[in-house]
Amino acid sequence: MASMFNPSLHKQRHQFVVDFIQRNKPKKVVDLGCGECSLLSRLKFRREIELLVGVDIDERKLRRKTLGLAPLSTDFLQPTFEQLRVELYHGSVLEKDARVRGFDLVTSIEVIEHLHLADVKCFSAVVFGYMAPKAVIISTPNSEFNPLLPGLSGFRHSDHKFEWTRAEFTSWALEACCHYGYEVEFTGVGRAPQGQQVGFCSQIAVFHRVRRENICNVPPGYDPEDEFSYTQLYSVNYPSLRDNNTLRRVLVSEVLYWTETLKNKWMEERSGDPGAEFSSWLAARGKQLHENQTTWQEYLEHPSDQCSTRALWDGEGYDHLPSAEHQQPFTLHSSLWVPLGFLCSCIPKVSSLSGSVEHLKLLLMDAPEVRLSVDGSAVIVNCLQQNDQNEKEVNDIEDTGSADACQFNSTAERVEDWEDEVYDEGSPCVKTSSGRV
Numbered sequence: 001m002a003s004m005f006n007p008s009l010h011k012q013r014h015q016f017v018v019d020f021i022q023r024n025k026p027k028k029v030v031d032l033g034c035g036e037c038s039l040l041s042r043l044k045f046r047r048e049i050e051l052l053v054g055v056d057i058d059e060r061k062l063r064r065k066t067l068g069l070a071p072l073s074t075d076f077l078q079p080t081f082e083q084l085r086v087e088l089y090h091g092s093v094l095e096k097d098a099r100v101r102g103f104d105l106v107t108s109i110e111v112i113e114h115l116h117l118a119d120v121k122c123f124s125a126v127v128f129g130y131m132a133p134k135a136v137i138i139s140t141p142n143s144e145f146n147p148l149l150p151g152l153s154g155f156r157h158s159d160h161k162f163e164w165t166r167a168e169f170t171s172w173a174l175e176a177c178c179h180y181g182y183e184v185e186f187t188g189v190g191r192a193p194q195g196q197q198v199g200f201c202s203q204i205a206v207f208h209r210v211r212r213e214n215i216c217n218v219p220p221g222y223d224p225e226d227e228f229s230y231t232q233l234y235s236v237n238y239p240s241l242r243d244n245n246t247l248r249r250v251l252v253s254e255v256l257y258w259t260e261t262l263k264n265k266w267m268e269e270r271s272g273d274p275g276a277e278f279s280s281w282l283a284a285r286g287k288q289l290h291e292n293q294t295t296w297q298e299y300l301e302h303p304s305d306q307c308s309t310r311a312l313w314d315g316e317g318y319d320h321l322p323s324a325e326h327q328q329p330f331t332l333h334s335s336l337w338v339p340l341g342f343l344c345s346c347i348p349k350v351s352s353l354s355g356s357v358e359h360l361k362l363l364l365m366d367a368p369e370v371r372l373s374v375d376g377s378a379v380i381v382n383c384l385q386q387n388d389q390n391e392k393e394v395n396d397i398e399d400t401g402s403a404d405a406c407q408f409n410s411t412a413e414r415v416e417d418w419e420d421e422v423y424d425e426g427s428p429c430v431k432t433s434s435g436r437v
């Protein structure tokens, strides 16, 4: 049978669900009779889903592929604002469990035919009456197709309790609609050869819940005894930027990366002229970026162009930056001070993660990897090379000012109180620049 369909029937059924999800964007999805979780492993990539649950009666099957549902390293390295929780339960589709009630979508792919016919009514009551999701996708073999399957005698699988014709499937589905207030469309996957009027190899019914007043029978009442009949085997929360710890971790990495890169650019580009002032460099570079309609982030992402920097420094009159309303970075003795306002306004990645300067400050305040000024308004980056460190420490005892610090009279007063702190602590403020994710 496998060779009859390409892609395989199994893949086509799962693709049908994936396409449905892409169109309808359900947030809570449960796969009943999920087996070895192959559909769930595909659905975990559909990030519109926030809660993805699998239920099966076969615990061994469930445990075999649990690892396939775990977040990948990229989920940790590049988390998004989307949220996903995956849960696996050992239990029967014939029993009620409140944890899968009121979902947007229930799927049950090639499961119903494994139930005894006498239990199918109970399945309908649990799925449509108790779980009462917005939509349901049920697939099952179409017995009318069986004569076309080479070498098949009897049912398609030894565990099948029945296989329905299209009329039998339709009759069951319409009855469930009438009882529980759903409407249904019929389709399938696995086309018959041309001229054969037998329907699809796998027949599929897609149910949508209709308005409450259309429900013929009130769903069975809430039974506290049945509320938690499943046993949870697995649950995992995917990393999300909506979680404060994840957001802080990513933001810290970004802030360390961009402040270190800014420092490195400055140090690289001034290498031919150790006396070059940071303020002139910043102003000239800012003006050039403005003229080229380039953002600081774009500039920092690319290798230095030392020639053009030399030319910039030879110019004059760069006493303001295009984004003058934002505080500008400045050097104070051996440190680079990067105001959070600058990071938020000039580095879109930082602003989109933090949302505001205040929020950025709040998140960085508890992060030991980032050194903030006393008032929390700027990140302080040490500019000394390791081998300059000792010499500088000795010099600092006698020399309390530097040329660069004097360039920033306007800001010097503001940071007067912080200055002691910069020198008292003396150690590099940034431990790493490569921790960015």
Ligand SMILES: C[S@@+](CC[C@H](N)C(=O)[O-])C[C@H]1O[C@@H](n2cnc3c(N)ncnc32)[C@H](O)[C@@H]1O
Residues within 6 Å of the ligand: 032, 033, 034, 035, 036, 038, 039, 055, 056, 057, 058, 061, 091, 092, 093, 094, 108, 109, 110, 111, 114, 115
């Ligand atoms: C043919 S497999 C389909 C697996 C999966 N839906 C897929 O598409 O790959 C049928 C699954 O239904 C499960 N099953 C059978 N009876 C069940 C019940 N009463 N409750 C939950 N799962 C059941 C079986 O353990 C098996 O994993």
Ligand SMILES: [Mg+2]
Residues within 6 Å of the ligand: 110, 111, 113, 114, 157, 160
């Ligand atoms: Mg089957």
